[in-house]
Amino acid sequence: MEDSKDLRIAVVGGGISGLSAALYCQEHFPDGHGSVSVFEKRERLGGVLNTELRDGFEIEQSADNFITTVPYGLDLCRRLGLESDIVTTTPRNRQTFILWKDRLHKLPDGFMMMAPSKWWPMAVTRLLSPFGKLRAAMEYFIPAKKGDEDESMESFAVRRLGREVFDRLIEPLVSGVYAADMTRLSLLATLPRFREMEKKHGSLIRAMRKNCAEMKKKARQEKKKNGTASQNADTRQSGPRYNLFVTVKGGLGRITSEIEKRLDPQTVYCRTEVTQMARTESGKWSLTWRSLEDGRTESAEFDAVILAGESHNIAKLLGSAQIARPAELLAGIEHTGTVILTAAFRREDIGHPLDGMGAVVPAKEKNPILALSFSSEKYPHRAPEGTVLIRIFSGGSRDPEIVDMPEDEVRDLLLEKMANCLKIQGSPLMTSVSRWPNTMPQFHLGHLERIADLEKEMEAYPTLGVAGNSLTGVGIPHCIHSGEEAARKVLAALEQ
Ligand SMILES: Cc1cc2nc3c(=O)[nH]c(=O)nc-3n(C[C@H](O)[C@H](O)[C@H](O)COP(=O)(O)OP(=O)(O)OC[C@H]3O[C@@H](n4cnc5c(N)ncnc54)[C@H](O)[C@@H]3O)c2cc1C
Numbered sequence: 001m002e003d004s005k006d007l008r009i010a011v012v013g014g015g016i017s018g019l020s021a022a023l024y025c026q027e028h029f030p031d032g033h034g035s036v037s038v039f040e041k042r043e044r045l046g047g048v049l050n051t052e053l054r055d056g057f058e059i060e061q062s063a064d065n066f067i068t069t070v071p072y073g074l075d076l077c078r079r080l081g082l083e084s085d086i087v088t089t090t091p092r093n094r095q096t097f098i099l100w101k102d103r104l105h106k107l108p109d110g111f112m113m114m115a116p117s118k119w120w121p122m123a124v125t126r127l128l129s130p131f132g133k134l135r136a137a138m139e140y141f142i143p144a145k146k147g148d149e150d151e152s153m154e155s156f157a158v159r160r161l162g163r164e165v166f167d168r169l170i171e172p173l174v175s176g177v178y179a180a181d182m183t184r185l186s187l188l189a190t191l192p193r194f195r196e197m198e199k200k201h202g203s204l205i206r207a208m209r210k211n212c213a214e215m216k217k218k219a220r221q222e223k224k225k226n227g228t229a230s231q232n233a234d235t236r237q238s239g240p241r242y243n244l245f246v247t248v249k250g251g252l253g254r255i256t257s258e259i260e261k262r263l264d265p266q267t268v269y270c271r272t273e274v275t276q277m278a279r280t281e282s283g284k285w286s287l288t289w290r291s292l293e294d295g296r297t298e299s300a301e302f303d304a305v306i307l308a309g310e311s312h313n314i315a316k317l318l319g320s321a322q323i324a325r326p327a328e329l330l331a332g333i334e335h336t337g338t339v340i341l342t343a344a345f346r347r348e349d350i351g352h353p354l355d356g357m358g359a360v361v362p363a364k365e366k367n368p369i370l371a372l373s374f375s376s377e378k379y380p381h382r383a384p385e386g387t388v389l390i391r392i393f394s395g396g397s398r399d400p401e402i403v404d405m406p407e408d409e410v411r412d413l414l415l416e417k418m419a420n421c422l423k424i425q426g427s428p429l430m431t432s433v434s435r436w437p438n439t440m441p442q443f444h445l446g447h448l449e450r451i452a453d454l455e456k457e458m459e460a461y462p463t464l465g466v467a468g469n470s471l472t473g474v475g476i477p478h479c480i481h482s483g484e485e486a487a488r489k490v491l492a493a494l495e496q
Pocket of ligand 1: 012013014015016017018039040041042046047048049061062063064065066067272273274275308309310313314338339340436439440467468469470473474475476477479
């Protein structure tokens with residue numbers, strides 16, 4: 001083994017995936033020695049994660065919160081000393097609205113992403129026709145599909161619950177998270193738990209009802225033991241499982257800035273693009289980078305490299321190092337762009353009671369809004385008393401052109417649509433537009449096989465890691481895990 005004091009690792013990409021990799025390397029260098037360099041094209045670290053603090057408002061420019069069932073987000077926050085600032089969604093009004101025929105309707109209580117857990121709210125909802133309701137109820141009796149092959153989200157949902165429930169409830173809920181084309185989105189790469197439910201219980205409704213009954217039982221036991229039941233036992237919600245999401249007071253940008261504080265500023269290079277990579281004769285990696293400040297080009301050798309940019313950017317670097325098959329696999333992952341518009345209003349200017357966490361919009365509505373989030377209703381610390389913060393998620397495969405529209409046009413268009421939905425009078429107190437072109441990977445059918453192939457191919461390069469949101473999940477906890485796994489891989493190789 002080489003003298004560990006000399007170990008040099010480069011991380012390309014300073015988003016949450018790359019930063020998690022860099023932090024892990026720094027915390028786990030053999031004997032505590034070694035240096036990690038981070039290269040980032042943008043002028044700041046964090047990638048798409050960025051929090052803007054303005055006039056008492058906390059504005060998330062991309063991710064809004066993260067799920068806790070995948071533990072890596074919470075674990076990282078604890079390691080960074082942010083645990084006491086973690087906040088859960090406010091327990092009141094954990095429900096979602098659906099825009100249908102230009103009006104907001106409550107999603108039937110207990111309808112969680114792809115399946116209902118309660119009969120009555122489905123029976124009385126105005127979102128479905130009598131035929132649509134009947135077809136959904138038949139799900140209980142439709143036999144589970146045999147075999148393990150993947151299928152599109154649309155095919156699965158229509159097969160189980162019918163076209164109407166798909167078009168009016170499931171398509172908008174899933175689009176509001178993945179901004180994807182449902183006819184190509186892989187069920188197994190995005191929401192595999194629903195296939196597991198089908199397999200185990202024969203029906204999603206049966207599985208949801210069983211789960212609901214178990215949660216209620218647990219809540220009763222907890223209440224008996226502690227006097228109160230935990231928020232995880234809340235069965236009166238609808239939409240995403242809001243009780244499982246958290247954010248950090250001060251914004252998610254605190255996670256990346258806390259990591260930055262722990263890195264050596266001498267080896268963090270922002271506004272610097274890595275343009276080439278090559279294997280040296282001694283088995284190290286040579287990187288060439290270009291400063292976006294002054295155009296200067298430099299090169300250096302590293303013992304290991306972790307590529308944590310968007311997969312199309314990783315592919316270019318792998319290609320430059322003649323690592324052809326992995327480059328091809330990564331280049332084949334399509335991306336779309338998304339837009340976030342955040343606007344603050346005086347509460348009295350909003351006609352809608354905002355008695356939920358937000359709203360989603362079916363494709364059939366032909367509205368540029370994918371989802372609305374009542375940001376300060378979800379997390380009240382985000383806006384000063386008497387005001388509200390609302391954000392719009394737009395773009396994706398449904399409306400890819402919006403990312404390239406001039407900022408003023410995007411703002412005017414989305415504000416007008418939001419004003420109609422929420423009966424807003426008067427102008428916003430402030431607005432913020434963030435555009436994220438080509439950053440949202442699409443887990444189309446075949447994604448799992450693609451990633452399995454990639455992992456196999458990459459075994460031939462033990463000191464080269466790949467990480468990022470294009471691999472096993474777009475959510476923040478998955479990104480953190482992918483960065484840490486890549487770091488673990490290269491450190492293990494360097495220790496041998
Ligand atoms: C609008 C939006 C809303 C979202 N909402 C949520 C949410 O609520 N919850 C959730 O969990 N997740 C959410 N996500 C997903 C999550 O935020 C992202 O998947 C995650 O932050 C991506 O992190 P990353 O480090 O993999 O990639 P990025 O943040 O894209 O970082 C990659 C970085 O690599 C840099 N780079 C690339 N190539 C090079 C190169 N050659 N040289 C130097 N630098 C390079 C890029 O400039 C970029 O900064 C959202 C994403 C978006 C866009």
